[in-house]
Amino acid sequence: SVGKTSFIRYLLGRDFPGQRIGPEPTTDRFTVLINGPDERTIPGNALSVHPDLPFRGLQKFGVSFLSRLEGSQLPSSVLRSVTLIDTPGILSGDKQRLNRGYDFTKVVNTFADRADLIIMLFDAHKLDISDEFKETIDALKGHEEKVRCILNKADQIDRQQLMRVYGALLWSLGKTMSSPEVARVYVGSFWEEPLHTMDNADLFEKEEKDLMRDLAVLPRQSAVRKINELVKRIRKVKTLAYIISHLKAQMPSLMGKEKMQNKLINDLPNVFRSVLKKHNLAPGDFPDIHSFSERLREVKFSEFSAFQQKQMDDLDAVLNKEIPELMELLPSEKDTPETLKLKMAASSIGDSPARVPLPTRNDKFGKRHKENESNPFGFAEDDTDQYWSLQDSSERLLSTFESLGPKGGFLDTQTARDVLMKTGLSKDELRQIWNLSDIDRDGYFDFEEYVVAMFLVDAVVQKNRPIPTQLPNSVVPPSKRNLIRYKESEA
Helix, strand or coil, X not given: CXXXXXXXXXXXXXXXXXXXXXXXXXXXXXXXXXXXXXXXXXXXXXXXXXXXXXXXXXXXXXXXXXXXXXXXXEXXXXXXXXXXXXXXXXXXCCHHHHHCCCCHHHHHHHHXXXXXXXXXEEECCECXXXXXXXXXXXXXXCCHHHEEEEEECXXXXXXXXXXXXXXXXXXXXXXXXXXXXXXXXXXXXCCCCCCCCCCCHHHXXXXXXXXXXXXXXXXXXXXXXXHHHHHHHHHHHHHHHHHHHHHHHHCCCXXXXXHHHHHHHHCHHHHHHHHHHHHCCCHHHCCCHHHHHHHHCCCCHHHCCCCCHHHXXXXXXXXXXXXXXXXXXXXXXXXXXXXXXXXXXXHCCCCCCCCCCCCCCCHHHCCCCXXXXXXXXXXXXXXXXXXXXXXXXXXXXXXXXXXXCCECXXXXXXXXXXXXXXXXXXXXXXXXXXXXXXXXXXXXXXXXXXXXXXXXXHHHHCCCCCCCCCCCCCCCCHHHHHHHHHHXXXX
């Protein structure tokens, strides 16, 4: 009822298989939304054994959970870059928790470990945090940097009420979340319908743009997050190895093993303290003492493997040498345009775009679109700021451009050169065409520059026209006209 499924539908811009929307909590299962050529639902048991999907680890939760898991496959430009998971709603009281048939918080924790972003939605009319919701938030401990909160349906209350509701939500989250930092809360109405009231329309529009920007760059930042998770896991593995080694060393060789084991488990706080001081470890790298002690009661300390210093040295080498080298391969502020594009090309996976295409709806906030912005036939010729005379050509050339294998949205210098050389024009003519087409002077062709180059080639080869000394304004892509104006001002 908080609008999770409606929010996902808004992101996708369409309905999806298995969708259930209603005023009551209608989502009673985990729904995994993935990109695919056909629209279909995939039962949870089949999803968990699919060889091309990363859900095999969910089999450990048993048939009760898998019967409440469902895959929803559909062709979607958004899902080409991200996978979305719609979760069951959480109600107050114990009935729902007892009737689930599986450990909801453990399932949430498993998904949280693997997610790049976690979104919690709240209804502006119902801010109560039930016991199960609190347990779910506790399960997100260690993933606070991934959490974003949405105060949904905020258009249904006035400005004064919104201020009070927002404050109450932050107060509730402050009591529930252990993080010292306040969670980022986006306020608005996150579905396609117009706002009920326009009192806070400007605020809601800015909040939605911030959220969409946060979502859009997920694929580009995923490599950094994966490295971050790897570092966290290595540090925890090292700490765990030192703890296990300490426990094994305290065990007697012959008699009294069980008694000593129970003594060590009961004295676990002092064990942690000793290991921390001896190896100069960080307190945050230690496991939760209560859950860890429960796990220790299920094993025998005397059967632990012997500590191997070489393995610790190998982990230190990964942390101190290999991961810094890996970080150097990622885009940074120190990069030149050339190295940045090479890095973006290397980090591209398949044909997944670097950004997620997400909805923009000016009319939802009581604003009209720019004239002809949503017109499928483009801008009129008298609109000199937005009209592009090569728009029709660009639609025709898109498939050709993609067949050339652009990396990060760019054709590298050699590929672009080979394309131009095949036209049969002289090097002098091609030099002039390159200078006109490479508008940003970076040595690469993006799609718009490729269209301009093909237009100039066609004008010379097919129509026998001379190459102009400068591009007419209508031929320059609207997104690059500021570069032309800047060059003219510098001249």
